[in-house]
Amino acid sequence: MATILSLSNVNKNFGALTVSDDVTFDMPEGQALGIIGPNGAGKSTLFNLIGGTLAVSSGTVQFAKQDVTRVPAAERCRMGIARSFQIPHPFVGMSVYENLLVASSFGNSGHHDAKAECRDILDRTGLLPKANRPAGSLTLLERKRLELARALASGPKLLLLDEIAGGLTEAECHELVETIKGIRDSGVSIIWIEHIVHALTAVVERLIVIDFGKIVAEGEPSKVMADPLVQEIYMGISVDDTAA
Amino acid sequence: MTSMDMTQGRGISVSVVLRLVLLAVVAGLAVAPVWAGRSDLRLLMEVFSFLALAQMWNLLAGYTGLISVGQQAFVGLGGYLFFALAMFAGLPLLIAIPAAAIATAVIAVPTGWIAFRLQGPYFAIGTWVIAEVFRLSAAQIGALGGGSGISLPVALAKSLADSRGGREMVMYYIAFTIGIASVLMVWGLLRSKWGLALTAIRDSEPAAEAMGVATRRVKFMIYVLAAFWTSLTGGFVFLQKLRITPDAAFSLNEWTAFVIFIVVIGGIGSIEGPVIGVVIFFALREVASDWGTWYLIMMGGIAIAVMLVDKRGVWGAIRARTNLSIFPVTKVLD
Ligand SMILES: Nc1ncnc2c1ncn2[C@@H]1O[C@H](COP(=O)(O)OP(=O)(O)OP(=O)(O)O)[C@@H](O)[C@H]1O
C-alpha cells in the first residue's frame, strides 16, 4: 500500500509550550488510525498541522507523496484532506445542505451531481430530515454530525475526525461506528481522535497514543491498550470519558 | 411541525408581497423624472449613490469580515480620476466614469496588498491611513486645483445634454443604474458558487478555509470589486456636484461613517439590510437635517440603540423572527 500521509519530526510550539514534540509516523493508504491521549496532549493540534490550519514550527508533512508543509489549508482540502472540528464550526446562517455544498463546490470532489452526492451523505449521517433547516438551529450532537457530513462532502482521501462520538447514547454510538466503517470500506483513509476507546477500537486497525505532544505508544489496538504505560494514561482518559 | 410549516408558508407569501411592493417601487423610480420635481430627483440620486456604497461596504464587512474605514479612498479616486480623464484625456463623460473605476480597481491591488498584511483593527486603521495618503496627495496636484479643488468646465457638463432638464435626466438614470445594479450584482454574486464561499467566510472563516475556500483570495477579489463599484459611485457623485475638493472627495464622514451607519442600522450581512438602512437614513435626514449638531447626535443615539436592542439591525431582527426573504439566495434540497 502506498503511503498517504507522512509526518517527519513535526514540532509545534506556542511560545515556551511544546504542543507537538518530534512527531513522526507514516500512514498507509486506506488505513483507519486512532489517536488517543489525555486532554491537552496535543491531539487536535496535530490535526491543525496536518490540515494546515496551523503552521509547523519545524518538520515536514507529506500527503500523497507531496510535501504540503507550506501549503495553505484550503489547498490541502482540494488535494483531499478533510477535517472535522472538535468544537463544531457550522456555517450557521446557511442551511445544512448548503454547508455541504460549500465543501462539495470547493473541496476535492470532482463529482458531477453535487446534489445527489450531498443527499446521499445527509442520508448516511442522518441529517436528511434537517437538510433545509438553518445549521444554526441544530443541537450540539447534530452539529457534530454536520462536521462529519461536511467533511465527507469535500470528497476526502484522508478524513480527520476529532471527537465526534462524545455525548452519544450506546445505540447512537453503534450507529456512528457503522457509518465510519462504511466510509473506511469505501477506501477513505481515516484518522480518528476519540476518548471513547471501545468505539475507536471497533473501527481502527492501528492506535497512536499521545502524551505531552509525544507519541508514547503505537501499534495494534489491543496490544497498545495492554501496554502498562498506556494503562496508566488510559485511567486518565476513562475519567474524562465519564465527565464528557 | 405543522405550525412551523404554516409560519414558513406565511413567511413565503409575505415575502412575495414584499417583492411585488419593491418591484412596484422600482418601477415608480424608473419613471421618476416624469413625476418628481427637481429637488426630489436630486435626493433620489443621493439615495441611489448611498445604496451602492452601502451594498459595497456590506459585501466587504458583512461577508468577508473586512472592516474598512477607508472606502472614501475609492470614492475620491473615482471622482478625481473621472475629472482628470474627462478634462485632460478628453474622454466622453459617460466613458470617463467607468474608466476611472477600472483605474481605481487597478490601484486597489497594491493598496489591498498593503492593507491585507494587517489584521482586524489594524486593517481598519490601515485603510484609513491609505485614504488619508490619497487625500493629501490629491491636494498636491496643481493641475487638479490642489487643496482648493477644481470645477468641471461648463462645456464638459453640457456635453451630457443641452438643456438643464436633459442633463438632470441623464444623471438620474446613471444614479438609478448604479444603485439598482449594485443590488442586482450582489444578489447575483451571492446566488453563485462565490456566494457560497462568501457566506461561509461570513459564518466561519477557519471552517471555510478547511473546506477548500481560498479565503484570502476571495477576500481580495471582493476588496477590488468593492473598490471598483465604490469608485464608479464616486465618479457619479462628483459629476452631479460638478466640483471636487480633496476634503469632499476623501471625506471619512460622508463616504464611510454614514455608510457604516446605514449598513449597521439596516442589518449587516444581508442584501436587504443596506436597502432598509438607506431608507431609514434618508428619512431621518429629511426630518432632522436642520437640527445641526443634534442631528448627528441623534444618528449616533439611534445606532447605539439598535446595537443594544438587536445588533443584527432591523433586517437581522426581522429575519430572526420570520422566514422573510426579499432576495432569496438559499439553495434548497428538494
Ligand atoms: N492557539 C494556541 N495558542 C496557545 N496554546 C494553544 C493553542 N492551541 C492549543 N494550545 C494548547 O496546546 C495544548 C494542546 O491542545 P490540543 O487542543 O491539541 O489538545 P487535545 O489533545 O486535542 O486535547 P482535548 O482532548 O482536550 O481536545 C493545550 O495545552 C492547549 O492549551
Ligand SMILES: [Mg+2]
Ligand atoms: Mg482536542
